[in-house]
Amino acid sequence: MPYESGLVSFAAFTCLALAMKKHRSGLEPLVLPSERVLRVLGWCLLALSAAVAVFRLGPALGVTVWIGQMCVAAALLVLLLSWRPKAATALAGVGLICAPFLAFL
């Protein structure tokens, strides 16, 4: 299942969302890194998700797949974040951990 690019961009968008003040509440037991760290991490992960797709599928198909999966990941994140913010954060972590394994399937 070549969805690792989407999983990485899901984590990237989660970082970028949690770097915004209005999305940081409701996660109380969780200690979040500072906004700045999260923002840098988010952009790095977004770049990584592009690299993953391009590396796997070549530039033409890779960029297409990356943009498509990135859009779906962002839409799913916003749905989940509005409903269960903790679950969204947890899923981002789990997805990020699973992504390297998926890449070798």
Added chain:
Amino acid sequence: MNVRPTFPAPAPPVRALRQSMAWIHAWLGLLAGWILFAMFLTGTASYFRPEITQWMQPELRSASVPAEQAAQAAINHMQATTPDDQQWFIYLPDDRTAVTRVFARAKPNPEKPPARRPELKLDPATGQSLEARDTRGGEHFYRFHFQLQLPHPWGRWLAGVCAMFMLAAIISGVITHKRIFVDFFTLRWRKGQRSWLDAHNASAVLALPFHAMITYTGLITLVAMYMPWPVKANFDKPDAFTTAAYGAPAEAKATGTPAPLLPVGPMIEAAGRTWSGDAPRTVVIRNPGDAASTVTLLRATGGRLNARPDSITFSGATGQELSRSPSPGPAIATAGVMLGLHLGHFAGPSLRWVYFFLGLTGAAMVGTGLVLWVVKRRKPNAAPFFGLKLVERLNIGAIACLPSGMAAYLLANRLIPAGLPGRAELEVKAMFWTWFGLAAVSLLRPAKRAWIETLCLATLAFAALPVVNAVTTDRGLIASLRTGDWLFAGFDLAMLAIAALCGLAAFKASRKPQPPKRKASVRAPATASPRPAPVKESVDAL
């Protein structure tokens, strides 16, 4: 909404631009919205066009056969049944289509014009003619999404006008949306107009690359129809343009000297060597059995963005290569890639699902936009004016009744007897009678009840599909799970998922909207926000 008496002072230029864009956005979106919603929904279903067709012909089962064998089996069948045809157009099976399909054209006969012959379905392995229920399958949704079931050329023109409105609405929407990054991840539920705007923004902004791509490439696909003048100004005949763009087709006149058609296997092998191992998708044979017969192979386009297939033409009598399609210039390659991006034929299963979900966000964007138009203009203590009632009723008809129509099309496929003459047209009629009939009946109910009840009906219709499938065929959900028939199992599960989605929508519509209590909101504390009270301002932006 265009006149805003609360701002009498001359507006600064940026604000004026935003407001005029908001006006354009609201009205273009409204006028084209109902058709665009139907185009998005049926177009999204079309990403599974071959799968829907397979589901709608449960008599046929897929078998994986190499291209050489399928092509030769089909040719043998045609030579045994109608050897004197002018042309055989053979669509080979692939991992998404179960059967070989042949369109045969008889030699022109001046005395008796030949009757139009229906598509032949052949067993890929043996070439035996297959019988299956007559249906338009997934092709119906695909055709509807750009022809709108209207006579040519009106449907395509109307779809084109709507696509142009859509493109303008996308651009004006981006300009008018002033908090595009601040509200990037924002979606607040149960806050009335606020929530509809959030949902509209989220579905539009998060999948913006897809919306812009799909609208633009959809327009470009039919651009030669919408803007025929550049071709007319530069070429005497349309054929001259086609030849210049795609190369001359190898059309030799039949000589009348009979010559046997050589086996097609070596030609497919030779083409595969040129195409780095790709198999052909289509085999076109002209003047079979004649010394001047030709075999044209069209390359499968799976895995490549360019949807225009390369082709190689061989002599059917000698097996020599006669011509091949020229390597496309930059303009033709661009057009091919744009078509490919729109159709998504290059997409494997995983990317196909991505396309499907992105298409759903498009439908969600149009749907929430239409609802927002009404919610924004509804006054709590005044009777709704005529235009508002009209738009709300059209919204119910377009958004809540179309899913039932699509489900009715699929249900009709299982419920109309398989041998009934004219059943394919009956299936199509079932969709439109259900869709428009339900919209008409919903007029009898108060608007809020109409939303809930039509959505409940859609839920029931989609939930009924796996049941009816299990009762009328031997390929129900349990049987297909047991035999590993993932297409049928996936289809039934997808129908259940859509039913759940419609049910959720009905449930949400039935809940009373929360009174706008101003308790300290957890998500967006006004005191912590650097820009206090942004709510009114950004609601006004649309």
